[in-house]
Amino acid sequence: MSGIDQVWILLCAALVFMMQAGFMCVEAGITRTKNNISVAIKNISDFSISVLLYWAVGYGLMYGSSVSGLFGSSEFAFGKLGETDAYVYFIFQAMFCGTAATILSGAVAERCAFHAYLVITAITVTFIYPVFGHWAWATDTAGDPVGWLGIAGFHDFAGAGVVHAVGGGVALAAILVLGPREGRFLETGQPRRFNGSNLPLTMLGVFLIWFGWFGFNGGSALGFTSQVPALLLNTLISGASGVLFGLGVSWIFERKPSVFFGMNGGLGGLVAITAGCDLFGPREAVLIGAVGGLVVFFGDRALERLKIDDVVGAVSVHFLAGLWGLLAVGLFGADSLGTSAGSQLGIQIVGIITICLFSALGGFILLHILNRVLPLRVTQHVETIGLNVGEHGANTDLNELFEVMQRQARDRDLSARAPQSPFTEVGQIGLFYNSVLFELERSFSRAQQQQIELADLLEQKNTLLESILPKRIAARMNDGSSQIVDQITDATVVFVDIVDFTEYAGSVPPEDSIALLRDLFGKFDEVITDYDLEKIKTVGDSYMYVSGVTNEQSDHCAIAVDAAIEILFQTRQMGLGMGRELNVRIGIHSGPLVAGVVGDLRFVYDLWGMTVNMASRIEEAGVPGKISASQAVVDRIGGEFIHERQSRVRLKGIGPTIIYSIEGRRTELKKTKRGFSRFLKSDQEI
Known part of the structure; x- marks a missing residue:
């Protein structure tokens, strides 16, 4: 050559x-x-x-x-x-x-x-x-x-x-x-x-x-x-x-x-x-x-x-x-x-x-x-x-801008400022965005003065809203927000569904089935209050609650799982008292979602997004008497709880998904607002 x-x-x-x-x-x-x-x-x-x-x-x-x-x-x-x-x-x-x-x-x-x-x-x-x-x-x-x-x-x-x-x-x-x-x-x-x-x-x-x-x-x-x-x-x-x-x-x-x-x-x-x-x-x-x-x-x-x-x-x-x-x-x-x-x-x-x-x-x-x-x-x-971000931890100017916006959407902290620079497109957006924030702060100050003058009316409005919405959401509406919508970067959604309730309701008088729902959901409400979580809604024989949305909880996922374990316990206790087997299916998923208030004649606080859909689908595919959770949940709380892989299923609208069963905490006791719970040893089934 x-x-x-x-x-x-x-x-x-x-x-x-x-x-x-x-x-x-x-x-x-x-x-x-x-x-x-x-x-x-x-x-x-x-x-x-x-x-x-x-x-x-x-x-x-x-x-x-x-x-x-x-x-x-x-x-x-x-x-x-x-x-x-x-x-x-x-x-x-x-x-x-x-x-x-x-x-x-x-x-x-x-x-x-x-x-x-x-x-x-x-x-x-x-x-x-x-x-x-x-x-x-x-x-x-x-x-x-x-x-x-x-x-x-x-x-x-x-x-x-x-x-x-x-x-x-x-x-x-x-x-x-x-x-x-x-x-x-x-x-x-x-x-x-x-x-x-x-x-x-x-x-x-x-x-x-x-x-x-x-x-x-x-x-x-x-x-x-x-x-x-x-x-x-x-x-x-x-x-x-x-x-x-x-x-x-x-x-x-x-x-x-x-x-x-x-x-x-x-x-x-x-x-x-x-x-x-x-x-x-x-x-x-x-x-x-x-x-x-x-x-x-x-x-x-x-x-x-x-x-x-x-x-x-x-x-x-x-x-x-x-x-x-x-x-x-x-x-x-x-x-x-x-x-x-x-x-x-x-x-x-x-x-x-x-x-x-x-x-x-x-x-x-x-x-x-x-x-x-x-x-x-x-x-x-x-x-x-x-x-x-997920694999390499490589953030960008655009991501930083989004994080500021999301924090402000969640916290209503208009004093926070976005990164700004006259030399990049994102920096220029941040510059103008901060100008808008400054004007919003001034407008908000004027609105606060007006709110002082309308204190009596706002108190009445607050009383009314707190009867139908979470207190924190009602407070935000009373602060002058005509529309409540938050993009939450991380929360935990839980769906609980009573197994075979339709067959039960068809075999007893209507008063008995309504009484069962009232008593069982009342127990659930006590558990949710105990753990400082938020009940979103009930639809028929389904019960939905969420953690990490209306208040900040760094361990919201573990708290939601603890509450789910308590709900399983309360359900079985009620079944023993009735002399019949009473079971629920529970589905849990963590991730981003959108939360807000909808309605004109009647306000309803609700959640939307793939996280909500995922939790619902996991519950549907779950096993009666079990807590079914996604990979995202297990990744967060796997070291604290006993869990095992349940199955790999194709969830409607989502695709192939691995579902895990959570059996209980690894510790002897867990702490709640009311003290120490009375069950769940590390080698004990739920």
């Missing part, structure tokens, strides 16, 4: 390396703000892992001495390679390995746990990618293929199959195991796209990837040969064709030129031409890029119909367009290879089937097993608040 060849390949390796920045921009811009930092750290982490593991294991499996055309057996964690050419080749191939690994990041964004992502990356770069790469690309010292696919005549010039389809196949396997993001598909089955945090950043990423692709395809000539200009021209033309056809087909079917499909159509065209850019002329490149753009559009829509959630479209861009590129070699490149179209198409199809079985199906089996041992998905609570 001449000096100019070495310089060219190293330059191309640098261009391929820059594609990592492009992937990061694409993924960070297309994900929601609360997850974009998580995507960025995944990109730099997977590249770093892939380089080191490729040096330690992958390169040897891929290009070491072949064992029956199946895998390499030398050059593991090499100390030196001997020749400069070998180092140049390793650096170039390491960039390809990093590209295959990072394809996964965008597909699994917004719900894959960081530790799980690193494990999947390690599996990809130490086993899946290098083994298939050996089958397709490994050669002996004379340059003759030694992998079984290469010997058979399989052609993949720059990695449409080896890099992109393999990486996309692993991405498909991962998103099938993980499942869709919360809220991605409505109950009706209709898909819903989330707004990306910065689409111009995504477009910049596409340009960076496109620019880096000149190194991807141009460097695969393994020298600055006369073939390079044609390779670069085909790369340029196919990408442009993919953009226009992606835009065009979205314009026809969606009645608007989609930015998403314009960008991904271009990437699909680039992936498709990669397999045979050394075989085609410009006319074929235009056609192959155009079909690549169409494959991306229809592939993405097919995944949506199957309720498969691919955040950035990685499967349609890399896996499906990569397979199309391999197929195009057999359709248009046989003459350049000196073979018949039929025979070349046959071996290309064999390669396609191998990729599907090895990377997609094999990857799915591996990840399904891994998910049983090491859950790949973050908890629902972390997914709700975002992986930036």
Whole structure:
């Protein structure tokens, strides 16, 4: 290899390396703000892992001495390679390995746990990618293929199959195991796209990837040969064709030129031409890029119909367009290879089937097993608040502004000020927001003066409101709030439902069933008062209370569980007194919610949000006589209480959820406002 060849390949390796920045921009811009930092750290982490593991294991499996055309057996964690050419080749191939690994990041964004992502990356770069790469690309010292696919005549010039389809196949396997993001598909089955945090950043990423692709395809000539200009021209033309056809087909079917499909159509065209850019002329490149753009559009829509959630479209861009590129070699490149179209198409199809079985199906089996041992998905609570904060503790100016707003909505503390700066958009919002707060403070002061003049009327109003609303809520309304609505970042909701009450009510006189409700709910009211919790409402034979909403309790979750244990005890005691079995089902969940007062003729204080829905669904799926709780509850109070996994169920409107049974406290006694309770030893059932 001449000096100019070495310089060219190293330059191309640098261009391929820059594609990592492009992937990061694409993924960070297309994900929601609360997850974009998580995507960025995944990109730099997977590249770093892939380089080191490729040096330690992958390169040897891929290009070491072949064992029956199946895998390499030398050059593991090499100390030196001997020749400069070998180092140049390793650096170039390491960039390809990093590209295959990072394809996964965008597909699994917004719900894959960081530790799980690193494990999947390690599996990809130490086993899946290098083994298939050996089958397709490994050669002996004379340059003759030694992998079984290469010997058979399989052609993949720059990695449409080896890099992109393999990486996309692993991405498909991962998103099938993980499942869709919360809220991605409505109950009706209709898909819903989330707004990306910065689409111009995504477009910049596409340009960076496109620019880096000149190194991807141009460097695969393994020298600055006369073939390079044609390779670069085909790369340029196919990408442009993919953009226009992606835009065009979205314009026809969606009645608007989609930015998403314009960008991904271009990437699909680039992936498709990669397999045979050394075989085609410009006319074929235009056609192959155009079909690549169409494959991306229809592939993405097919995944949506199957309720498969691919955040950035990685499967349609890399896996499906990569397979199309391999197929195009057999359709248009046989003459350049000196073979018949039929025979070349046959071996290309064999390669396609191998990729599907090895990377997609094999990857799915591996990840399904891994998910049983090491859950790949973050908890629902972390997914709700975002992986930036939930996994990495990475706050932003926007989050800080939201926190101030939420505290003010909860505490009515208008003296607090938002972070402000004239140099950032969020800082400017904070500046104007603080100006509004200043005016609100002045207005509030004037309102207080008016309230003094209306003291007698307000006292009457307060008496009336306290008879129908929680005292603290009534007080806030009397302070001048015509509308009560709070966004609570953390609270605990509990649903209690009497088991088989309908059958009981049908078998006794109405007075008896009403008496049972009155007496039992009266006991519940005493428990709620004892624990300083808030009763929200009763609906039929259901009773709902909440902690951490109308007053601040740092341990509100544990308090709510203690109250639930007491309710179980009181229910069973009443059943013993009646001479019949009396049971309730209890569902508990913690998380953010919205609380407020509604109604004109009659005020009602109520709660809304996924936390309320989750607690209700857990109660419905729970076991009579048991306290059923979500993962979020167990994460908070697991060390204080005895609990065990109850089941994994599919909750309506929520999806697959693990439910736990809480058996009791681990301590001998628990303290209430009235003293120490009289039951619950650590080895005693409820």
